[in-house]
Amino acid sequence: MTRITNSVQAQAWNGTVGTHWATHQERYDAMLSGVNDALFAGAAIAAGDRVLDIGCGAGATTRIAARLAASGHAVGIDISAPLLDRARAITTTEGVTNVAYELADAQIHPFPPAGYDVVISRGGVMFFADHAAAFRNLAGALRPGGRLAFVCPRPAGPDVEESRALSLFGELLEGPDAGTVAAQVAMASLSDPARIPEVLRGYDDVTVTPVETETVWGRDAADAVDFILSRAPGRTVAADTRAALEDSLRPYETDRGVRLRAALWLVTARATTKDAARRPTPRQQ
Ligand SMILES: C[S@@+](CC[C@H](N)C(=O)[O-])C[C@H]1O[C@@H](n2cnc3c(N)ncnc32)[C@H](O)[C@@H]1O
Structure with a gap:
């Protein structure tokens, strides 16, 4: 039985939130694909690398990593059974053979020591309750000098087009259950750039770089509103509210869908090569 310490997140990602991501996997992958160039530039995966993808979801980035690693391999770890079901099904369809997935809580999972290059x-x-502990655990999974690269949201606010455009949806989407609320709150947990080096204490060469991307929300405003409201299943909105939501997204309609500029951090770091720093603390043993 897999040990889980982040039980509220596990509830969210095996419940309402994870089911939504699994059901709408193609849309989420299209939405987030603009981030891939920055992520993989930061990761610099080379042929032969052993890659670990944390919170891999339906595995889009795990499969890209596996292709880049060629003779190496990629392992996707996630706490969500419905998303890993999607990941495995797509991997079979695409015929990617150097990929494996594991249902586990990355904060505490006993990864093979120094088992990964990236x-x-x-x-x-x-989504970790204790980010510092989780990143210490991941440092132990990396070989000395191995690379960490991740993307996470920058602070939301009126100066970010995506959050400005979606502001009308705020209250309508407020979590239908405790797990969903926790997932929504956790989304911003690393947005403060000052926090990132703190939780990566013990890593070398930490960099935090702003990245701009476009997220794609639907074919047109009506389709995007349907999708966004489906995140709160069972919630209904009055016709005039619905019309106002569509109007608010109309300025972002393009011939390539409803596109919103979003703001992220690309974070890179290296597992330290200093022996003493890699020795587990008593709490980790
Ligand atoms: C925002 S989704 C991103 C999914 C995927 N990386 C993508 O880009 O499509 C966050 C993912 O992190 C996973 N997750 C949350 N907490 C986790 C934990 N403690 N250990 C492993 N995965 C976790 C969720 O189940 C979910 O699949």
């Missing part, structure tokens, strides 16, 4: 994550590292 750890990546596309938005899967914000």
Whole structure:
């Protein structure tokens, strides 16, 4: 039986939130694909590398990593059974053979010590109850000098087009259950750039770089509103509210869908090569 310490997140990602991501996997992958160039530039995966993808979801980035690693391999770790079901099904369909997935809580999972050359994550590292402990655990999974690269949201606010455009949806989407609320709150847990070096204490060469991307929300405003409201299943909105939501997204319609500029951090670091720093603390043993 897999040991889980982040039980509220596990509830969210095996419940309402994870089911939504699994059901709408193609849309989420299209939405987030603009981040991939920055993530993989930071990860610098080379042929032969052993790659670990944290919070891999339906595995889009795990499969890209596996292809880049060629003779190496990629392992996707996630706490969500429905998302890993999608990941495995797509991997079979695409015929990617150097990929494996594991249902586990990355904060405490006993990874093989120094078993990986690269750890990546596309938005899967914000949900830990104890980030410092989780990143210490991941440091132990990396060989000395191995690379960590992840992307996470920058602070939301009126100066970010995505949060400005979606502001009308705020109250309508407030979590239908405790797990969903926890997932929504955790999304911003690493947005303060001052916090990132703190939780990566013990890593070398930490960099935090702003990245701009475009997220794609639907074919047109009506389709995007349907999708966004489906995040709160069972919630209904009055016709005039619905019309106002569509109007608010109309300025962002393009011939390539409803596109919103979003703001992220690309974080890179290296597992330290200093022996003493790699020795587990008594709490980790
Ligand atoms: C925002 S989604 C991103 C999914 C995927 N990386 C992508 O880009 O499509 C966050 C993912 O992190 C996973 N997650 C949350 N907490 C986790 C934990 N403690 N250990 C492993 N995965 C976790 C969730 O189940 C979810 O799949």
